[in-house]
Amino acid sequence: MKELAIKIKNCKKCDLWETRNLPTIYSGNLKSKIMFIGEAPGRNEDETGMPFCGRAGQILDELLEYVNLKREDVFITNILKCRPPSNRDPKEEEINECKVYLEEQIKILKPKIICPLGRFSSRYMLKKNLEMGDMHGKIFKINNIFIIPMYHPAAVIYDNKKREILKKDFKKLIKIYDSN
Ligand code: URA
Ligand code: SF4
Secondary structure, three states: OHHHHHHHHOOOOOHHHHOOOOOOOOEEOOOOOEEEEEOOOOHHHHHHOOOOOOHHHHHHHHHHHHOOOOHHHOEEEEOOOOOOHHHOOOOHHHHHHHHHHHHHHHHHHOOOEEEEEOHHHHHHHHOOOOOHHHHOOOOEEEOOEEEOOEOOOOHHHHOOHHHHHHHHHHHHHHHHHHOO
């Protein structure tokens, strides 16, 4: 993982390196059974290099706490390691360039469960162009890994109803976690 971090820090494979400050590589536990995959760094993450350290991160912490998990118990990364300007959506070509790092992280971590957060990482993991309403909280198994897509925690900021949906989906996640 250290070698990979060096590669990411030096990466210029897509244009985002020009405007980013720090890439987000990962945070958490290298022995975790669970991997969360967010979208891309926001302003706070770009300043610190730490995934989910801003408002969306606080909501993620609340959800983890709700099922008695701590940040130190899980592994967190993003599908794009560098911040898109003004937090715009990731572009397909950016994901195509950056995905090798995520794939390498999956190989190194060997998680039992992957929770993609939001539509970009969920679509990527399932290789399907579905809407979040059709994917969230469902349990898929691909290459012997449980894939459980979730709404992005930031969705709660715009729509408080998503909080209850996320809580329900986190309950499903912890059941799979406890029985594997
Ligand atoms: N949103 C994300 O998808 N990832 C982060 O790291 C922060 C906010
Ligand atoms: Fe490289 Fe990914 Fe950053 Fe693009 S987003 S420069 S591919 S690390």
